[in-house]
Amino acid sequence: MNGFLDYYNFKPVAEWIHSSLCGVMPEGLALFLEGLVVAVVIILLYAILAIALIYMERKVCAFFQCRLGPMRVGKWGLLQVFADVFKILIKEIIKLKNSDHFLYELAPYLVILASILTFSCLPWHNGMGIIDFNIGIFFVLAVSSIEVVGILLAGWSSNSKYTLIGAMRSGAMMISYELSLGMAMLAMVALSGTMSISGIVESQADGWNIFKGHIPAWIAFIVYLIAGNAEANRGPFDLAEAEQELTAGYHTEYSGMHFGFFYLAEYLNLFIVSGIAATVFLGGWMPLHIAGLDAFNQVMDYIPGVVWFFGKAFLIVFLLMWIKWTFPRLRIDQILTLEWKYLIPICLFNLLLMVVLKVYGLVF
Numbered sequence: 001m002n003g004f005l006d007y008y009n010f011k012p013v014a015e016w017i018h019s020s021l022c023g024v025m026p027e028g029l030a031l032f033l034e035g036l037v038v039a040v041v042i043i044l045l046y047a048i049l050a051i052a053l054i055y056m057e058r059k060v061c062a063f064f065q066c067r068l069g070p071m072r073v074g075k076w077g078l079l080q081v082f083a084d085v086f087k088i089l090i091k092e093i094i095k096l097k098n099s100d101h102f103l104y105e106l107a108p109y110l111v112i113l114a115s116i117l118t119f120s121c122l123p124w125h126n127g128m129g130i131i132d133f134n135i136g137i138f139f140v141l142a143v144s145s146i147e148v149v150g151i152l153l154a155g156w157s158s159n160s161k162y163t164l165i166g167a168m169r170s171g172a173m174m175i176s177y178e179l180s181l182g183m184a185m186l187a188m189v190a191l192s193g194t195m196s197i198s199g200i201v202e203s204q205a206d207g208w209n210i211f212k213g214h215i216p217a218w219i220a221f222i223v224y225l226i227a228g229n230a231e232a233n234r235g236p237f238d239l240a241e242a243e244q245e246l247t248a249g250y251h252t253e254y255s256g257m258h259f260g261f262f263y264l265a266e267y268l269n270l271f272i273v274s275g276i277a278a279t280v281f282l283g284g285w286m287p288l289h290i291a292g293l294d295a296f297n298q299v300m301d302y303i304p305g306v307v308w309f310f311g312k313a314f315l316i317v318f319l320l321m322w323i324k325w326t327f328p329r330l331r332i333d334q335i336l337t338l339e340w341k342y343l344i345p346i347c348l349f350n351l352l353l354m355v356v357l358k359v360y361g362l363v364f
Contacts, residue, residue, distance in 0.1 A: 110150030
């Protein structure tokens with residue numbers, strides 16, 4: 001296992017870059033430059049993934065509805081998203097006369113801040129984790145909760161009944177589903193024996209959690225997908241944006257790039273939910289290993305970890321898109337009933353079952 005963990009390891013490269021910079025400048029300045037480069041890379045990757053996900057959503061939606069989707073701007077519609085981005089960038093940011101101007105301006109930045117912080121916790125490859133420490137899962141759950149504050153501020157500060165109702169629906173749903181989401185992840189923490197994100201990935205070198213954890217792991221995975229869909233405000237849990245009732249929901253009164261921040265965060269939250277699922281349940285950047293098939297396992301080791309991570313994440317993205325375009329939108333009472341009457345009791349029992357199995361050595 002130790003030999004495998006050093007395979008395609010980026011840590012020596014990062015240490016060499018840091019030592020080289022410290023050799024020609026003070027360590028504080030070197031850390032500042034490294035942080036600046038990492039921040040630029042995160043923002044660029046964030047934007048590129050958002051463009052890819054928007055295009056993928058449109059094509060997947062079209063496939064399920066037996067049509068072609070965007071086809072006119074560029075070959076196969078590849079430039080349609082770039083045209084939409086350009087349109088958002090040149091649109092005027094309208095200031096509402098009777099809104100709370102400070103909170104109205106602050107809300108989209110809180111939403112995008114929560115999304116980028118959570119995005120930075122994803123382990124892309126061995127040694128390429130940006131934010132990683134011994135309570136990484138707790139940090140992910142904490143910073144992702146900031147988004148609820150931004151959504152509530154957006155709905156209230158806009159001084160519109162439609163935005164307020166949309167924000168109240170979204171806030172109630174997201175706060176509720178955070179409980180089952182957290183307990184599903186805690187079941188995997190109990191299985192792995194650590195809250196460190198890199199530690200959870202490394203504990204799956206001899207097998208992914210979804211296979212090692214048996215039935216409790218599958219239950220936690222299914223609950224996580226349901227709760228993650230609700231956290232990302234995606235169908236069938238998109239009642240906060242019900243066009244027939246609330247026009248666009250809590251961001252109805254936003255325009256220009258302020259609306260673009262909400263739009264970006266929604267799609268990147270889809271990838272974040274999928275990336276965390278790939279990390280916690282499917283081994284993150286760890287390849288697929290099958291006991292007894294040494295030749296197969298050796299071939300899998302040659303595939304870089306970043307390819308494994310993105311492959312698993314986009315597989316779950318497709319699954320969540322499939323769910324969105326298959327099931328009808330739920331009412332708010334149905335959404336909350338599903339969480340409080342079904343998912344939370346299931347999660348509590350499943351967490352207890354996982355701990356018992358771990359204590360008695362029935363899972364490894």
